[in-house]
Amino acid sequence: xxxxxxxxxxxxxxxxxxxxxxxxxxxxxxxxxxxxxxxxxxxxxxxxxxxxxxxxxxxxxxxxxxxxxxxxxxxxxxxxxxxxxxxxxxxxxxxxxxxxxxxxxxxxxxxxxxxxxxxxxxxxxxxxxxxxxxxxxxxxxxxxxxxxxxxxxxxxxxxxxxxxxxxxxxxxxxxxxxxxxxxxxxxxxxxxxxxxxxxxxxxxxxxxxxxxxxxxxxxxxxxxxxxxxxxxxxxxxxxxxxxxxxxxxxxxxxxxxxxxxxxxxxxxxxxxxxxxxxxxxxxxxxxxxxxxxxxxxxxxxxxxxxxxxxxxxxxxxxxxxxxxxxxxxxxxxxxxxxxxxxxxxxxxxxxxxxxxxxxxxxxxxxxxxxxxxxxxxxxxxxxxxxxxxxxxxxxxxxxxxxxxxxxxxxxxxxxxxxxxxxxxxxxxxxxxxxxxxxxxxxxxxxxxxxxxxxxxxxxxxx
Numbered sequence: 001x002x003x004x005x006x007x008x009x010x011x012x013x014x015x016x017x018x019x020x021x022x023x024x025x026x027x028x029x030x031x032x033x034x035x036x037x038x039x040x041x042x043x044x045x046x047x048x049x050x051x052x053x054x055x056x057x058x059x060x061x062x063x064x065x066x067x068x069x070x071x072x073x074x075x076x077x078x079x080x081x082x083x084x085x086x087x088x089x090x091x092x093x094x095x096x097x098x099x100x101x102x103x104x105x106x107x108x109x110x111x112x113x114x115x116x117x118x119x120x121x122x123x124x125x126x127x128x129x130x131x132x133x134x135x136x137x138x139x140x141x142x143x144x145x146x147x148x149x150x151x152x153x154x155x156x157x158x159x160x161x162x163x164x165x166x167x168x169x170x171x172x173x174x175x176x177x178x179x180x181x182x183x184x185x186x187x188x189x190x191x192x193x194x195x196x197x198x199x200x201x202x203x204x205x206x207x208x209x210x211x212x213x214x215x216x217x218x219x220x221x222x223x224x225x226x227x228x229x230x231x232x233x234x235x236x237x238x239x240x241x242x243x244x245x246x247x248x249x250x251x252x253x254x255x256x257x258x259x260x261x262x263x264x265x266x267x268x269x270x271x272x273x274x275x276x277x278x279x280x281x282x283x284x285x286x287x288x289x290x291x292x293x294x295x296x297x298x299x300x301x302x303x304x305x306x307x308x309x310x311x312x313x314x315x316x317x318x319x320x321x322x323x324x325x326x327x328x329x330x331x332x333x334x335x336x337x338x339x340x341x342x343x344x345x346x347x348x349x350x351x352x353x354x355x356x357x358x359x360x361x362x363x364x365x366x367x368x369x370x371x372x373x374x375x376x377x378x379x380x381x382x383x384x385x386x387x388x389x390x391x392x393x394x395x396x397x398x399x400x401x402x403x404x405x406x407x408x409x410x411x412x413x414x415x416x417x418x419x420x421x422x423x424x425x426x427x428x429x430x431x432x433x434x435x436x437x438x439x440x441x442x443x444x445x446x447x448x449x450x451x452x453x454x455x456x457x458x459x460x461x462x
Contacts, residue, residue: 015086094144285321337355
């Protein structure tokens with residue numbers, strides 16, 4: 001399957017204004033960042049806020065692009081009326097060719113990890129990283145269509161930060177199955193408050209045509225009219241597994257509830273789940289109760305889609321998680337928990353749960369939690385209180401908003417940015433466990449890189 005001229009005419013319809021003469025070679029993929037172009041990809045030159053993608057066309061062609069698609073004239077380019085609209089049209093065309101299940105994952109935390117677990121459990125096609133915007137998802141849909149069997153499952157991550165965005169995403173991907181991991185304070189600058197987060201996240205469940213799933217805490221925040229159509233799952237804090245097909249909530253709503261429990265011993269952790277009356281044991285590919293709950297959701301979806309539970313357990317144990325999500329690194333006698341990918345109150349709480357069970361003494365480098373709007377100051381003060389309650393020392397607070405961590409954790413040391421913290425990396429402990437966590441924009445991976453380059457790194461073995 002390729003994007004050849006006849007396919008472009010069919011997929012683009014009225015968006016297509018002109019094909020070059022001679023026609024371009026067929027493309028095997030689509031990219032809109034020139035530095036991500038692979039040989040044989042089409043490069044879509046999008047109009048940006050400050051520049052036009054056509055500026056990078058030469059770079060894309062030098063990297064092996066089959067052709068350039070643009071809404072501005074260029075010799076040899078496929079010309080369209082609107083490059084962004086054309087890319088979305090190609091994405092919709094590719095989605096229409098998909099016959100297998102399309103599972104869409106969203107949540108305030110854990111969606112990328114859950115996406116990876118679901119892809120492993122289902123043997124599905126999946127994007128790398130957090131490609132979760134409309135244009136990025138269009139490229140994933142196109143890649144899946146061009147590269148794989150149309151009956152193979154496809155797992156997508158949907159990320160939002162303002163009202164109405166989920167509707168735009170679900171119109172493009174048209175999920176058969178939807179899953180919500182967590183509903184918690186995140187992107188409040190755009191979504192306003194927790195109710196705004198819940199309304200937007202619920203959109204993926206309303207759009208799903210076959211199966212709807214939510215972790216129990218997220219389920220509790222869903223609109224009442226949606227709850228009885230959603231399957232709940234929970235890693236029970238009491239440590240029990242089991243559940244009933246008709247488990248009522250306080251209002252009497254009957255929903256299907258799947259329960260599991262999380263076990264940890266030395267360097268190994270497990271999920272024990274009751275799936276339709278059968279106990280299933282899964283060795284987890286990482287750490288934490290939140291990971292166990294994400295694995296439980298993946299297990300539930302995969303079994304409902306016909307994958308044998310034992311097969312799911314084997315696949316989940318071998319799943320590869322994205323870096324920077326509570327990744328464990330041995331640096332001499334220090335255990336580093338690299339959780340630098342992102343941060344909000346829910347994911348910080350999940351990281352502290354893992355830290356609490358790790359070898360002592362405990363230290364933490366905590367970057368600002370961004371996009372929390374008016375809730376930011378109190379959210380950071382809560383983190384400072386948690387540091388005191390858990391006896392974490394030293395504590396480093398990195399970035400402007402993180403200054404409020406020091407308001408409730410007086411021994412916190414403040415740094416203006418990640419570069420300043422990295423310059424002081426030698427001051428961090430050499431023993432125990434160090435958690436490094438912050439929002440992506442704080443760039444705490446700079447500190448992690450410095451630590452890994454200056455200390456003896458030992459292979460991690462499970």
